[in-house]
Amino acid sequence: MALGTIFQHDTTDPLAVITAPSPNESPEEKAAREEREAEARGISDLIDEELRAERAVRKKEEGMVKILLLGQGESGKSTTLKNFRMRFARDKWIEERASWRAVILLNLVRSANTILHALSQEMDDEQFGLDDAFTFDDYYRRYRLRLSPLLQGVESNLKRLLGAQPEEIEPQKQTHPITLSPRTSPEFFVRSRTWRNFLQTTRGPEVSGCSLEQDLPDIIDSTEAIANCKDDIKTLWRNDIVQAMLAKRRIRLEDSASFFLDAIDRLSVRDYEPTDEDVLRARLRTLDIQEHELRVDDDADAPKWKIYDVGGSRTQRHAWLPYFDKVNAVIFLAPISCFDERLIEDSRVNRLEDSLILWRAICSSKLLSRTILILFLNKIDILEEKIRDGIMVNRFLPSYGHRPNETSEVVKYLRQKFKDTVRHCSPEPRTCHIYTTSVTDTKTTAVTLISVRDGVLRGYLKQADLF
Ligand SMILES: Nc1nc2c(ncn2[C@@H]2O[C@H](COP(=O)(O)OP(=O)(O)OP(=O)(O)O)[C@@H](O)[C@H]2O)c(=O)[nH]1
């Protein structure tokens, strides 16, 4: 190492000769010089250590299959990663399952608070004569008075437990409905590092498959608070007038809201343990890049997989680029049920249009020109619901024209649109594997993942020949 040589004042090294101590050096000067040299040696050792660690990581990664999950916010990337982990890293998945309890309860409470918030707004509009479509009499007012303070307290408590900063805890500011217009405050998130710490501290073998005693009392308090008002929440959630009010205000609850609200009886018992499906449905917006290693094969000699999950909202996309030259395959999630929705970050942009623009960018990227491309046309179940509800695709996607307003036709049309983009935008000819998915459906997704695995491994072997 160059610095080491300098310190020995090697007379054959010109740099060492220049930096050698003066022959007339006083004892004070000598002490000061030795102190400076020791400090420099310390820094040098640190740099060496970092380089060694970096080389070790690179060497370890060399034989791995690296997969990057891409797509806009809420497209289903983290849910896809969960499917991978549930299927191929089963032991770890089971070990971590109990830690999701607070996130699940938070999802539930946030949905209930969103309904209450909308109800309040509706009542205010009514009071000022702005709206007379619904009459919310004392019956509903009592619900609001009884539930709001209680559930806001539970929401704050759960956020604090999950490591939120004080400014992120205030429920009033956070509980904004997901409307088709922009939200004025961000969705709740936990930075991956905080979240991982949370997983580590709440995972405890001493409580069989359940959280560590440190957080458990708080979680149980929240659970009991929810249990005390679960009948009221159920009544509101199942009330036709409330549902009509949500529809009229164009409030779109989170995709998992109905799943958790329908399951409130099961979730609000003291010894509730999250199931696979609960964890899969639990929504936590991704910030930073999350990395997970797993084995997709029983064969110990087969390469390990490293999956990178990124945040999909616009402010997160700058973090994608450094991963482009590292990966063997990209799994791109395009939620095609979003044809009638706008981006939360920019209400002028249609979500399907945003997915198509992103896909074009991925296909055109020179860095990704030899990367295996896999496309999930996701959220087919929600697309089906919307079509059943009579929402007309061509109202939002004029190019759809007079084609039948049927799920299979919409899928066929969009599949072709995405496929054409691959053909027109890729720097060199390539194939792309396209799947229609509902990644919240674990059974069908398991079949898709096996096919993805086999396709990626075949492509990986070909890549090895090319590079
Ligand atoms: N019904 C249904 N819900 C889905 C599907 N895929 C994802 N979701 C739900 O959509 C929400 C968003 O999914 P995530 O996997 O968190 O989305 P993401 O792409 O990781 O989002 P960011 O982390 O913000 O980039 C969650 O509530 C999921 O349960 C699907 O195919 N069908």
Ligand SMILES: [Mg+2]
């Ligand atoms: Mg995510």
